[in-house]
Amino acid sequence: MNRTHNAVFAVAHALHQMKNCVPGKGPFKNGSCADIYNHRPWQLLHYIRNIDFNNTAGKRIYFDENGDVPQSVEILNWQLFPNGSNQYVSIGSFDFGSLNGEGLSIQLNKILWNGGHSQVPSSVCSDPCPKGYRRAAIQGQKICCFDCLPCSEGEILNPNDDSKCLKCPEDKWPDSRKEECLPKPIQFLSYEETLGSVLACISVLFCLLTFSVFCLFIIKRNTPIVKANNRDLSYLLLISLMFGFMCSLAFIGRPNRIMCMIRQVMFAVIFSLCVSTILAKTITVVMIFRATNPDSKLKKLVGLRIPIYIVPVCTMVQIILCIVWLTTDAPFAEFNMAAEIGIIVIECNEGSRVLFVSVLGYMGLLASVSLFVAFLARKLPDTFNETKFITFSMLVFASVWVTFIPAYLSTKGKQTVAVEIFAILSSSAGCLFCIFSPKCYIILLHPEMNSRQYITGRNARNQGIQ
Incomplete structure (x- = not known):
């Protein structure tokens, strides 16, 4: 109902601007104005895209450069309680008109996850592989499901592709975490030992x-x-x-x-x-x-x-x-x-x-x-x-x-x-x-x-x- 109200007001404000157009200063070719009684749809759209007013609730109504209406939405969390009852609980909001992502506001302490837990569940099929292990896809599973296989002796994990290992040069050997190839130590029988x-x-x-x-x-x-x-x-x-x-x-x-x-x-x-x-x-x-x-x-x-x-x-x-x-x-x-x-x-x-x-x-x-x-x-x-x-x-x-x-x-x-x-x-x-x-x-x-x-x-x- 609120959106319909805003839409009617947007059209009304556009028609009002079209009616108040002064010939010679109009937005169209040679400063002409549109005939309010016999206008083209694209002419009305021009005025609609340029409206800027406050509705009866005092909220500013306008369209951005993409033709979208910046709006604010309320974020609801559907919560199921042990006694079988449920309800929607407001846990935050998001304002599309805010800059730099400051329009998002969430109260994490109000969120109730599935099973009645307040802790965020792990949303992965497989945990990330530890250092020195590469990802190996599991046949028939999604890409997020994989096994962790250790890199072979003399290899390190590929820094650009964690599903592959790279073999160290002949004169180098992986470090303990298999992240970097280090020069091999030189050994010979010395007087110092x-x-x-x-x-x-x-x-x-x-x-x-x-x-x-x-x-x-x-x-x-x-x-x-x-x-x-x-x-x-x-x-x-x-x-x-x-x-x-x-x-x-x-x-x-x-x-x-x-x-x-x-x-x-x-x-x-x-x-x-x-x-x-x-x-x-x-x-x-x-x-x-x-x-x-x-x-x-x-x-x-x-x-x-x-x-x-x-x-x-x-x-x-x-x-x-x-x-x-x-x-x-x-x-x-x-x-x-x-x-x-x-x-x-x-x-x-x-x-x-x-x-x-x-x-x-x-x-x-x-x-x-x-x-x-x-x-x-x-x-x-x-x-x-x-x-x-x-x-x-x-x-x-x-x-x-x-x-x-x-x-x-x-x-x-x-x-x-x-x-x-x-x-x-x-x-x-x-x-x-x-x-x-x-x-x-x-x-x-x-x-x-x-x-x-x-x-x-x-x-x-x-x-x-x-």
Whole structure:
């Protein structure tokens, strides 16, 4: 009824303005006016769109630029009570004529939602997905219904489309919330961490222990226990063991191209020198003992000092292999991004696998020959029983490097380098203790046994028993 009243008044005001139009000042062509008794509909519409008056209730009536009547509406809430009654309750209003949305007024405390609850119900099918999860549409359901699936490993949520995940670049990894790709941390065995510092300390301690044995042999160089089985070869073996312990330090620290080449070549040459020295010592014992037999043909070879040439020849072969390795396909540092999840491991790539295996295989061949010769000479008289200790040292050496292979292949990252250092230290320590600890025991604790008379007498007793 109120709208009809306003409509009649709007038409009346439009006709009144049309009647009061002054010719020459009208709104139409050449200032003409419309004939109130014979006008066109569009002429009346012109006046209706431009009315502006207050109705009998004092409310302003006008049309906006779109031809709409700005009005105010009352917002009602239909409320159902537990006793079965219901009623409409005014909870606010909206004035279309207000600017900047200020015409909306709602009293939230008066709203009663379905079920008699005053709290606003959740109007969603599925809750928003947490960080790091993407939306996955449920087949046969509306778009607002979805499952939340975690982004796969190495992926973050697409910031422009929460239904997709983006894979991080190879050198980056998602943060804990899978919102951003962060640079992967770089890992290598360093001196600053506990493992690296412990291995370095062990290496230095063993080197100092070997140097102490070397000094002891220098001081006691004229005693029978030191002169037995070639004193010079014992010196050379101790020196090579010292360098063997120290070369493990080259495996600690950030790898680069130079260090990768140095540490592998140093390790190969030093251990070849060490094993070839042990081989020369073993052959020396065998030749000297066999030459004591009147019918032996080795008497002529003893004077040639053939074992002395074994060390440079065997070591030179390894040096040649290393030179070929370095000139054809040398080791180099590389960033391994697949070794460990979320970490970049800086490690040494061995370059040519064939030459790397050849270098290791040559060391294994020298160790096998030394073990074989020492094993054959294990029944020599006690005066020359160093072959027994050489046999034990080569058994330790072989055991360490045989167990090293599966351990090396089953570890990743910096643990691989730690396993290799442990193998170097263990095999070197085995040679040091098995070969030199019996001699140090006699020199330090039983000096009475370190005499020509004792050794000669023991040798005579052993030959008498035989």
